[in-house]
Amino acid sequence: MITDWIWGLLGGLMIGAAGAVYLLGNGRIMGASGIIGRIVDAKGSQALEAAAFVAAMIAAPAVIALVWLPGTETHLTSDWLVIAVAGLLVGLGTRIANGCTSGHGVCGMSRLSPRGIVATLVFMASGIATVAIFRHVLEII
Numbered sequence: 065m066i067t068d069w070i071w072g073l074l075g076g077l078m079i080g081a082a083g084a085v086y087l088l089g090n091g092r093i094m095g096a097s098g099i100i101g102r103i104v105d106a107k108g109s110q111a112l113e114a115a116a117f118v119a120a121m122i123a124a125p126a127v128i129a130l131v132w133l134p135g136t137e138t139h140l141t142s143d144w145l146v147i148a149v150a151g152l153l154v155g156l157g158t159r160i161a162n163g164c165t166s167g168h169g170v171c172g173m174s175r176l177s178p179r180g181i182v183a184t185l186v187f188m189a190s191g192i193a194t195v196a197i198f199r200h201v202l203e204i205i
Contacts, residue, residue, distance in 0.1 A: 079166065079170055080170060080174070082094060083166065083170050083171045083174070086117075087171065093167050093171045093172070094166055094167070094170070094171055095163050095164055095166050095167025095168075095171065096118075096121065096164050096165075096166045096167070097155075097158040097159075097163060097164040097167065098163065098164075098167060099114045099117050099118060100114070100118060102114040103115050103118065141205075157187065157190075161183045161186070161187065162179075162183075163180075163183060165184075165187065167180070168180040168183035168184050168187070169183075169184045169187075172184065
């Protein structure tokens with residue numbers, strides 16, 4: 065069985081390669097929140113391309129999980145309210161930051177974008193603080 069760190073490495077390589085291919089093929093940054101925004105704005109062929117990208121972004125890990133990792137445990141909560149609130153907060157954060165982890169973290173940092181670097185430092189620090197508070201102080205997770 066492949067250890068967790070190798071799965072993380074392979075996933076990171078796949079995301080990085082996808083970002084490079086997207087930039088080379090479209091001349092645009094592969095930021096998931098911007099791509100989803102193009103679906104919402106429904107701008108003709110851009111919306112269709114964006115929808116295909118999002119569908120592949122959902123389908124690829126699902127296929128990998130079903131084919132190579134059947135029965136893998138996750139630690140996702142079964143509380144749908146927590147999942148919904150977390151999703152809304154992530155969406156709000158991407159709107160405030162003018163981008164998401166793929167746009168700022170993967171593509172922005174690789175291009176040495178000051179805005180991407182600052183955004184990545186802020187969302188990483190926020191995530192670390194949130195987990196520390198919810199796990200060690202509030203003992204919720």
